[in-house]
Amino acid sequence: MSNKNKDLIPQVLTVLFIILVIIYFTINAQNNMGNRGISFGFGFLSQESSFDIAFSLIDYDGSYSYARAFLVGLLNTILVSVIGIFFATILGVTVGISRLSQNYLISKAAEWYVEIFRNIPLILQIFFWYFAALRALPLTIDSINFYDISFLNVKGWYVPRFIWTNFSLFFYSIVTAVILIFFLSKYAKKQRDDFGKQIPTLYISLGILLGLPFLTFLLGGVTLTFKIPELTQLSKTIYVYQGGVTIIPELISLALALSMYTATFIAENVRAGILGVNKGQKEAAASIGLTKGQILKLVVMPQALRIIIPPTTNQYLNLTKNSSLAAAIAYPDIVLVFAGTALMQTGRAIEIISITMLTYLSLSLSISLFMNWYNKKMAIKEK
Amino acid sequence: MNLNLLKPNKENLNTFVTTGSTLILVGFFDFFTSTFLDLNFTRFLPGGLSFLTPIILGVIGLHLIRIEFSGNRLLDKINTNFNSSNFNAFLSLLVIFALIKYIPSILNWFIFDADFAGNTKQDCTSGGACWVFVKVWLNRFVYGMYPDAEQWRINTSFFMLFALVGASFFTPANLKKYLLIFLLFIYPTIGFKLISGGDFGLKFIETGAWGGLSLTFIVSAFALILCFPIGMFLALGRRSKLPAIRYSSIGFIELWRGVPLITVLFMSAVMFPMFLPDGTYVDKLIRVLVAITLFEAAYMAEVIRGGLQALPKGQYEAAKSLGMGYWRMHFLIVLPQALKLVIPGIANTFLALVKDTPLIFVVGLLELAGMVNLAKTNPEWLGMAMEGYVFAGLVFWVICYAMSRYSQNLEKKLSTER
Known part of the structure; x- marks a missing residue:
């Protein structure tokens, strides 16, 4: 048997096996759906959903379509992921640096934080915050008052609502500022590489970032007012806060658990990254006369970040996937809204589960593509 | 001065x-x-x-x-x-x-103001934790809805497992191989049969009644044993030079790694039955086991691939120069070394698996965390959420902390050996 055939046979067998499995599943699925009188298709997405969602970033009620419900769920997933990633990063970096502190108490405290929160299942932590900790908050009438601006009680956290006029102008000014800063840093790098000229990029960028939006307030007619939540009495015993934005307890507990859990992993990455920078690098930098700040900024951080960022992106991805545990406490994310309620109502298991899985899959794949690109860019270029 | x-x-x-x-x-x-x-x-x-x-x-x-x-x-x-x-x-x-x-x-x-004595919620009067709740429900937390009279079967199978693992430390090296085979292939069948029953005069107990901490162990042990060989073949497949095998392995691994476990469990619960011939019923626990196994196999494959990549090229070349074929080279030379390199990674995957088991509540199986959720909604025991979750958290923490410590020690030991 020639070498080529030897390679060909297992491949053909694998492909055949996969095709056979797919055909088998398709035939069964067709039979099953035929028995139940439904046909495969995504037409149901435009039908009226006729169910309500407790928390939505965009206009939604039962008269909107299933596609709109999907979008609401997706936005809620993204919302809790972004909040979680933000706090997990801050907490994780703090704890990671604290673990390397000379201070015995601080490093021990950070170590125990990591050991405790990493080794308890995330779902249990979510349950704990939602069913045990947040349920211990006071009732609406005795809310915890933060300087008369926002209120925390068992129904959620009430914060002021921002009321903008000409918000789009303000938004575009920020986008312009970011683009300007991007070009500025490119220009500064070129100046430094070609002529050795240092441009105080940081201060100019800060100026642009603060100045441009400020100008829109002065000249563009942008105004911002706050509407503070007010306690109103609906009946003899029922009180509610009205006027502000309500952050529901589901969101609070989910964001809290996700960020505290993921922070432990980020902390370990940060620690490994900083420890991973060779001591000789710091000493060499000091010996050519760089200041402490310059050593950190120009020598330690670029090398530490190269170690820290890939596993940390992975953790961000894990956090996003873990946000699907929302379904356990009825936070209306994509799994609860779409794979839960919508599936129950339409009975279209194959279509809905595939859409949900594909959404997560494309999210994961796009982040890992970005990560590969970043790794390539940051990899040590040896000459 | x-x-x-x-x-x-x-x-x-x-x-x-x-x-x-x-x-x-x-x-x-x-x-x-x-x-x-x-x-x-x-x-x-x-x-x-x-x-x-x-x-x-x-x-x-x-x-x-x-x-x-x-x-x-x-x-x-x-x-x-x-x-x-x-x-x-x-x-x-x-x-x-x-x-x-x-x-x-x-x-x-926790301790000084807590109540330990008594059998009802009314016995908790001192304002601290009400551990009476945990005491009363402990049987359910460990065995789920498994009938009290039959619980010796769960105990026996776990006792057998510990005895076998303990015995493996004392058996001579030439018998160890057979013990391992027994542990990996024969014991799981015996244990499963013993707990589920139906033959040999044992009462059949449907999987819906299984639960509590014992279910956590059953699910994680079976998933670990089953996902290991699958992960190994996927890892080899991903490094194969045959494009059809490589791409199907990559596709399989990335598909499972890209989605959250909860959607996989949803799939096994509602979508998978649609793919089987009408009227076939696969047990809930089996479906969950298959789903978790495939999911963890993808992660295991990546861990093992790390070990395969870390192995010096010379090992492959030396094996080939002795005239070994693909399978002999991998099973005799490459895999034993590669697996040893990634023992800590395997331990971490197992840790993640144990922490993931509470998710099986989505198909209605209640292990420890799920049992706590059920117990706290019992009208006689309302308001006991804190005690329940603290207890479950402590149990999981002890298990996971011990395992992570063990894997860290292994890591240290293996890194000094090189």
Whole structure:
């Protein structure tokens, strides 16, 4: 048997096996759906959903379509992921640096934080915050008052609502500022590489970032007012806060658990990254006369970040996937809204589960593509 | 005499240490009285300042005793470990004060004010944790809805497992292979049959009744044993030079790694039955096991691939030069070394698997966390969520912490061996 055939046979067998499995599943699925009188298709997405969602970033009620419900769920997933990633990063970096502190108490405290929160299942932590900790908050009438601006009680956290006029102008000014800063840093790098000229990029960028939006307030007619939540009495015993934005307890507990859990992993990455920078690098930098700040900024951080960022992106991805545990406490994310309620109502298991899985899959794949690109860019270029 | 308050020096050691420690002691005294005795000496100061006095006094005191190379070993130790700068001094004080303030109330809730005696919620009167709840429900937390009279079957199969694992340490090396095969292939069948019953005069117990901590162990043990060989073949497939095999392995791995476990479980619950011939019913637990196994196999494959990649090329080349084929090369030379390299990674995957098992609640199987959820909604035991979750958290924490410690030790041991 020639070498080529030897390679060909297992491949053909694998492909055949996969095709056979797919055909088998398709035939069964067709039979099953035929028995139940439904046909495969995504037409149901435009039908009226006729169910309500407790928390939505965009206009939604039962008269909107299933596609709109999907979008609401997706936005809620993204919302809790972004909040979680933000706090997990801050907490994780703090704890990671604290673990390397000379201070015995601080490093021990950070170590125990990591050991405790990493080794308890995330779902249990979510349950704990939602069913045990947040349920211990006071009732609406005795809310915890933060300087008369926002209120925390068992129904959620009430914060002021921002009321903008000409918000789009303000938004575009920020986008312009970011683009300007991007070009500025490119220009500064070129100046430094070609002529050795240092441009105080940081201060100019800060100026642009603060100045441009400020100008829109002065000249563009942008105004911002706050509407503070007010306690109103609906009946003899029922009180509610009205006027502000309500952050529901589901969101609070989910964001809290996700960020505290993921922070432990980020902390370990940060620690490994900083420890991973060779001591000789710091000493060499000091010996050519760089200041402490310059050593950190120009020598330690670029090398530490190269170690820290890939596993940390992975953790961000894990956090996003873990946000699907929302379904356990009825936070209306994509799994609860779409794979839960919508599936129950339409009975279209194959279509809905595939859409949900594909959404997560494309999210994961796009982040890992970005990560590969970043790794390539940051990899040590040896000459 | 040169006394500069901003720069404590060695010449005036005694003066500085005495003043410094007095200030620190005053700070602590103020903190104690205002925390435990409700007696605030610094009441005359404006609100915020009075609250901060202990910390301000402490930081000044610690600043005064910060003398390098003082000659006093205790002082030097304190200074390097807790007091290397003003900021560190502040942080140390903050941690100490927080510990003093919160540890007693946590301990009170946990032990001193807690109730242990009794059998109903009404026996919990002292305001602390109501461990009576855990005591009464302990049987359910461990065995789920498994009938009381049949629980010896679960105990026996777990006892068998421990005995076998224990025996593996004492068996001679030439018999170890058979013991391992028995443990991996024959024991799971016996254990499963013993717990599910139906034959040999054992009462059949449907999987819906299984639950609690024992279900956590059953699911994680089976998933681990099953996902290992699948992960191994996927890892080999991903590194194969045959494109069809490589791409199908990559596709399979990335598909499972890209989606959350909960959607996979949803799939096994609602979508998978649609793919089987009409009327076939696959048991809920089996479906969950298959889903978790495939999911973890993808992660296991990546771990094993890491080991395969870390192995020096010379090993492959040496095996080939001896005339070994693909399978002989991998099973005799490459895999034994690669697997040894990634034992910590495998342990971490198993850890993640144990932490993922509570998710099986989506198909209606209740392991420990799910049982707690069920128990706390019992009308006779409302308001016991805190105790339940703290108990479940402690159990999981002990298991996972022990495992992570074990894997860290292994990692250390293996890294020094090289």
